[in-house]
Amino acid sequence: MRSFEGFVRRTLATGYVVVLLLSTPHGDAQSQNVAQHQPRNEQSVQGTGAARFAKEVEHEISTSVPAPEVRVVYLVPLDVKPRRNFRRSASEAIQSLQNWYGVQVSGKTFRLHTPIVETVRTTHTAKWYAENQSGEDRTLWFWNNATADGFEKTGGMFDDPRFVWVFYIDAEPGEDQRVGGGNGVALLPRQDILGILGLRSESVCRWVGGLGHELGHAFGLEHPADCENRKADPGSPECQSLMFLGYLNYCGTLLTPENKSQLDQSPFFSPQAVKAARRSCSP
Ligand SMILES: [Zn+2]
Numbered sequence: 001m002r003s004f005e006g007f008v009r010r011t012l013a014t015g016y017v018v019v020l021l022l023s024t025p026h027g028d029a030q031s032q033n034v035a036q037h038q039p040r041n042e043q044s045v046q047g048t049g050a051a052r053f054a055k056e057v058e059h060e061i062s063t064s065v066p067a068p069e070v071r072v073v074y075l076v077p078l079d080v081k082p083r084r085n086f087r088r089s090a091s092e093a094i095q096s097l098q099n100w101y102g103v104q105v106s107g108k109t110f111r112l113h114t115p116i117v118e119t120v121r122t123t124h125t126a127k128w129y130a131e132n133q134s135g136e137d138r139t140l141w142f143w144n145n146a147t148a149d150g151f152e153k154t155g156g157m158f159d160d161p162r163f164v165w166v167f168y169i170d171a172e173p174g175e176d177q178r179v180g181g182g183n184g185v186a187l188l189p190r191q192d193i194l195g196i197l198g199l200r201s202e203s204v205c206r207w208v209g210g211l212g213h214e215l216g217h218a219f220g221l222e223h224p225a226d227c228e229n230r231k232a233d234p235g236s237p238e239c240q241s242l243m244f245l246g247y248l249n250y251c252g253t254l255l256t257p258e259n260k261s262q263l264d265q266s267p268f269f270s271p272q273a274v275k276a277a278r279r280s281c282s283p
Pocket of ligand 1 (some may be wrong): 040217
C-alpha cells in the first residue's frame with residue numbers, strides 16, 4: 001500500500017514536482033547559486049528562502065516600482081504553435097486566483113500586469129529545455145533552461161522586486177526534472193497548459209489550483225510543516241489547504257492563518273476590490 005507521503009508526491013500541483021521531493025534540497029545542487037533558485041523543495045528547510053525573499057523585496061521596493069505585479073508569460077518554443085484560447089484561459093485562471101487570494105487575505109491581493117498574459121516566442125525547440133545541459137544536476141536542467149529563457153525575453157530575474165513571474169512553457173520536462181515555484185517564479189510545463197485548456201481528464205479547476213499552489217511558492221509560501229512531516233492528519237484543514245493537498249479542490253480550499261499573515265506582509269499584496277467567495281473556479 002502506498003504511504004501518505006507517496007500520495008502527496010504523486011499528487012503535487014504539477015506532476016513533475018513529485019520527483020523533487022525525493023532529493024535533498026540543497027545538498028546535491030551544484031553551486032550555492034543554483035540552489036537558491038530551485039523551485040521550492042517539498043522537503044526543504046522551512047523559511048530560509050521566504051525570509052530572504054521578503055527582506056530583499058522590502059529593501060529594493062522602496063527605490064523601485066511602488067506597485068509590484070504578477071506577470072504571466074506564455075513561452076512558446078520555436079517548433080510549437082501557440083495554442084488558440086490559451087491566453088484567455090490563463091487570464092481567467094489568474095483572475096480567479098487573484099479574487100480567491102483576496103477573499104482569503106481579507107481584501108488584499110496581488111496586482112496583474114497589462115496585458116494579463118503575454119505570449120513570447122523562444123529561440124529553442126521544446127526538447128531543448130529538457131536536454132540542454134545547464135549544470136551538473138540534470139533534474140534542474142528544465143527549470144534552469146526555461147527560467148533563463150523567460151528572463152532573457154522579459155528582463156526579469158529571480159526575487160524580482162517588480163514582478164512575480166509566472167512562466168507557462170509549452171514543453172515537457174524529463175520525468176525526473178523539476179518544475180514548480182520559488183524565489184518569485186512559478187514555472188508550469190505543457191501538462192498545465194493542457195489542463196488549463198480543459199484538455200486533460202481532471203477538471204480545469206484542479207489546474208487553476210495547481211497554478212495557485214505554485215504561485216504561493218513564488219510568493220514565498222511553504223507547505224504546512226506538520227503536513228510535510230506527517231504529524232498532521234491528511235484530512236485536517238491545514239493539510240487540505242492550497243499549499244498542500246487543497247489545490248486539488250480549488251476553489252473550495254483555503255490558506256492557513258500562517259499563509260495569510262505572510263501574504264498580508266508581502267509587498268505584492270495590497271487592498272483591492274474583491275468579490276465575495278465564489279463556487280466556480282472561473283473569475
Ligand atoms: Zn508545493
